[in-house]
Amino acid sequence: MDDLGPVAWPPAPIGTDRLVLRVPEARDRAAFIELLASPEVHTYLGGPRSRDELERELAEVPERWPGSFVVELDGSMIGQVLLRRATGHRRPAAAGKADLGYLFLPRAWGCGYAAEACAAALDWLADALPGEPVVLTTQSANAGSMRLAAKLGFTEVERFEAWGAEQWLGMRSPVAPTRH
Numbered sequence: 001m002d003d004l005g006p007v008a009w010p011p012a013p014i015g016t017d018r019l020v021l022r023v024p025e026a027r028d029r030a031a032f033i034e035l036l037a038s039p040e041v042h043t044y045l046g047g048p049r050s051r052d053e054l055e056r057e058l059a060e061v062p063e064r065w066p067g068s069f070v071v072e073l074d075g076s077m078i079g080q081v082l083l084r085r086a087t088g089h090r091r092p093a094a095a096g097k098a099d100l101g102y103l104f105l106p107r108a109w110g111c112g113y114a115a116e117a118c119a120a121a122l123d124w125l126a127d128a129l130p131g132e133p134v135v136l137t138t139q140s141a142n143a144g145s146m147r148l149a150a151k152l153g154f155t156e157v158e159r160f161e162a163w164g165a166e167q168w169l170g171m172r173s174p175v176a177p178t179r180h
């Protein structure tokens with residue numbers, strides 16, 4: 001994965017009804033470690049990283065690039081939405097396209113926050129890179145992620161085997177509605 005290319009950050013944090021999407025800050029470090037070390041979050045993502053290793057290796061200010069959003073609720077990070085360029089994607093239908101990823105802390109699941117945040121990030125992308133389709137890869141066994149993908153307007157391109165499991169590749173056309 002690479003960054004999106006020539007796009008700038010939104011000039012200000014993006015506000016939704018309940019959330020704020022913004023650049024990562026040094027104060028998010030503990031939440032990043034919680035997110036990346038969580039076995040529950042990584043059930044369908046190849047397993048978590050070690051908390052000790054993250055404590056040692058994670059930069060003081062988590063990496064920033066346009067499209068890497070921290071999602072904040074009431075002043076604290078609850079998750080991350082990532083829009084990257086799927087340069088090295090193994091499926092030709094996805095290679096080089098804008099790619100959506102999302103990770104939320106388990107305590108924030110089941111409230112519609114991921115859907116709200118992803119819709120806002122996709123709206124930002126639609127303005128920043130008009131006409132671009134967006135792809136998304138998730139394990140088909142990841143029921144929450146599959147429901148979220150459908151809610152956001154992604155439709156199936158194909159299923160394929162990789163990383164020891166069936167993967168679902170979805171695509172969202174540039175005209176699909178995201179606003180609620």
Ligand SMILES: CC(C)(COP(=O)(O)OP(=O)(O)OC[C@H]1O[C@@H](n2cnc3c(N)ncnc32)[C@H](O)[C@@H]1OP(=O)(O)O)[C@@H](O)C(=O)NCCC(=O)NCCS
Pocket residue numbers: 040041042044045100101102103104105108109110111112113114115116137138142144145147148151
């Ligand atoms: C995938 C993931 C982001 C989904 O989170 P989520 O909270 O289930 O997703 P949503 O924001 O769509 O919330 C959905 C639920 O909130 C409920 N909800 C409660 N209040 C709501 C509200 N005000 N508005 C909308 N939905 C609401 C919905 O009923 C819905 O439940 P359902 O999906 O069982 O019908 C989360 O499980 C996660 O972070 N997983 C680990 C990382 C991962 O696997 N990522 C995928 C790889 S890209």
